[in-house]
Amino acid sequence: MSKLAKLQKLMQAKILLLDGAYGTEFQALGLEEKDYHGDRFASHSVPLQGNHDILCITQPNVVKNVHSSFLEVGSDIICTNTFNANAVSQADYDLQDICGEMNTVAAKIAREAADQHSCNDRPRFVAGSIGPTNRTASLSPDVNQPGYRNITFAELVSAYQDAMQGLVNGGADLFLIETIFDTLNAKAAIYAANQINEKLDDPLPIMISGTITDASGRTLSGQTCEAFLYSIEHANPLISVGLNCALGAEQLRPYVAEMSRLSGAAITVYPNAGLPDAFGEYTQTADVMAATIADYAKNGWLNVIGGCCGTTPKHIAAIAEAIENLKPREVDIGSAPGNLKLSGLEPLSRQEGGLFINVGERTNVTGSARFARLVRENKFDEALSVARQQVENGAQVIDVNMDEGMLDGVEAMRTFLNLIASEPDISRVPIMIDSSKWEIIEAGLRCVQGKAIVNSISLKEGEAQFLEVANKALNYGASMVVMAFDEAGQADSLQRKIEIC
Structure with a gap:
């Protein structure tokens, strides 16, 4: 036994x-x-x-x-x-x-x-x-x-x-x-x-x-x-x-x-x-x-x-x-209640069939020109105000993305998430760590005490690579967004989505 x-x-x-x-x-x-x-x-x-x-x-x-x-x-x-x-x-x-x-x-x-x-x-x-x-x-x-x-x-x-x-x-x-x-x-x-x-x-x-x-x-x-x-x-x-x-x-x-x-x-x-x-x-x-x-x-x-x-x-x-x-x-x-369980300083849970979760996406250098400029100029205090405004306006999760050619994405992710951790009015909500590069995602996971979301992983590089990254994310305690994407490309029909997922 x-x-x-x-x-x-x-x-x-x-x-x-x-x-x-x-x-x-x-x-x-x-x-x-x-x-x-x-x-x-x-x-x-x-x-x-x-x-x-x-x-x-x-x-x-x-x-x-x-x-x-x-x-x-x-x-x-x-x-x-x-x-x-x-x-x-x-x-x-x-x-x-x-x-x-x-x-x-x-x-x-x-x-x-x-x-x-x-x-x-x-x-x-x-x-x-x-x-x-x-x-x-x-x-x-x-x-x-x-x-x-x-x-x-x-x-x-x-x-x-x-x-x-x-x-x-x-x-x-x-x-x-x-x-x-x-x-x-x-x-x-x-x-x-x-x-x-x-x-x-x-x-x-x-x-x-x-x-x-x-x-x-x-x-x-x-x-x-x-x-x-x-x-x-x-x-x-x-x-x-x-x-x-x-x-x-x-x-x-x-x-x-x-x-x-x-x-x-x-x-x-x-x-x-x-x-x-x-x-x-x-x-x-x-x-x-x-x-x-x-x-x-x-x-x-x-x-x-x-x-x-x-x-x-x-x-x-x-x-x-x-x-x-x-x-x-x-x-x-x-x-234990809740099929989806996330956390910042405070918890967020959802049962299957529950309401949508509002994700604030303005702390994303690929989606917000202003945020990208503030990060490039190393004005992280002002960048924090973007995150704070999203939470004040009802965001239940903050999406953070540092994928930009002019940035050291690992260092930018680490710096910003460490600063967020010092702001309880922001860090009370869970963090979604958004990147196409695992090294940036991992840098973020090493900064977040709550249960974060990895956005995203897929089968684009094959099943072996997918399982390796998924297991790493699991060891950090993260939830994951899994894209309907494999080596042949993104799913473009219901049948393809079923085959991949």
Whole structure:
């Protein structure tokens, strides 16, 4: 039985229990700088205290003990101690070159602990933790340069692939892409996971968990729950979606309810132990947190539950007791509404037979002389006003085309879409990336955190080329406009359209 099938079978039988906060446990141990350095990094010149991931190499028994403390109170799934074990985050500690090793060692530690607590009627699983990094792909770190990015999609993919391969080598059962505050980062992680999984006989299921930052109900990069969900559903094989961090269980309640209503996948939730106090401490008791979680389960919202910041084995034990006799949420992939699902910062869905979608096409250099002139003259601020006007006038999707002989189409597409991302009144709607050149389309897909539309692909270059491009677009999570066009030319009759399509 595949890893996916095993987990799905268990999820039908019970609510699965995750673990709690590793950082909370490590901090409680009072570890010092020398403990983080260990023997191997005794001469490392950069301070390492607080870099919990390095403990997998320098203090493996400490990490294993924390895993065991959660397994002993009932965790079905434990997470590897690898939240920041990626080259982007570890560069702060000058440890970016050992991230593959770090992930492999971490997965082996978790695997050993899980196996020691497993039995035939109670298997335990290891989730490879993949954090968001300390960079944002869809936000500029400089308010004076809204189009600037300090990380690229390709750099994120490379860092995530290195980490994920390590997790696979160490024996992880699934990938957990978690604490997502920027969906474009998550899409890079999904892209990496899909690439890794393509090479495996038994692909690792993917759990995805976003972070709603405050009462606005949005991620840090501005997406609503529904828009976020539409943006990440292309992960394959996707076993669950959910929310963690930033908020306590009570504050997360409306968003968990919404995600449970919208998603066809299983639902995973692991809130903080309430909200931090004035000293940054989490003081919500285990019983109080467990009571709210029990209410989640009684409402039929849960398939997997655990804890994030501030949650200890005591919290997980209380949650285990609270949900023991409660049924899991029924998972029905066909239940999610809308056949067409798109997103910018906000969602757009259409059932078959629904109304037309208004596409604004004035941000197209082949269709608007004014827009083409503004782009050629590098007047992107004025070009943005064209997009804004279209949205204000009712466009539900913005079509962006940079196919013009005098332009560097890749750079123009990247620049304009990065600027659009900084304008929430524009980026709230989905983007249609319009080009006859795949390299321009791909540049655009690497800039858009929502679920975009590729316009267009066809069989003009043959079936093999069509399938290659379609699979690439799918790995970026895009919808596609497919033209009735093959190697013999454009369809000019109903019969030809049927033959091609």
